[in-house]
Amino acid sequence: MIGRLNHVAIAVPDLEAAADQYRTALGANVGAPQDEPDHGVTVIFIDLPNTKIELLYPLGENSPIQGFLDKNPSGGIHHVCYEVDDILAARDQLQATGARVLGTGEPKIGAHGKPVLFLHPKDFNGCLVELEQV
């Protein structure tokens, strides 16, 4: 069911410093910051030859990653995103195995303008999993 790894997201305490480190010390192709007010984050995508790294920084109050940064002040790997062809079919199939979907269970539109869902980390080895329909 799952296809490509769309991205790995890393929550960072200083977005500009993290972007600069990936650009200069690690020599990667770093994009521009994008505010995603519906998700409470500012993101920067880093293009690797086969996938992307998404740097995440809180935007506004009640950002869903503020709690993560409070617990992990240096930052940390926040989630992985797998691509699926049909997000509703994937959701239904996973829920049938007992996996929990976060929020209302209905897809939202993600940073790439495509439907996304998040799965409960306790059901996936402590790993927050995002599904994105491509």
Add this chain to the structure above:
Amino acid sequence: MIGRLNHVAIAVPDLEAAADQYRTALGANVGAPQDEPDHGVTVIFIDLPNTKIELLYPLGENSPIQGFLDKNPSGGIHHVCYEVDDILAARDQLQATGARVLGTGEPKIGAHGKPVLFLHPKDFNGCLVELEQV
């Protein structure tokens, strides 16, 4: 400097259950367990179309991931691995920016039979980074 994302590693408390979940619920292409006594882990690679997921489980006493699982009993995302062309040049370039290399600073042979190094997570947004020479 960094090239492809070689893999994302997820430490899991039950290797067989995690492999079965990726195989059946997530429909992925899951390999066989490989013991890596030099690294204190048993690994299973999951082939995605563009990269790999590495499931990690402790092997033997003093496994370097036992402490991580003690802190994260459900498991969690443990590290990301970036490919580099020349691991010694990459190390020297990163050390010149102040980044710390774990262990002796000399590459070890990793799960793919290639030289690897780990960088200190505090220097990379709380994210443990492995470099693998390809």
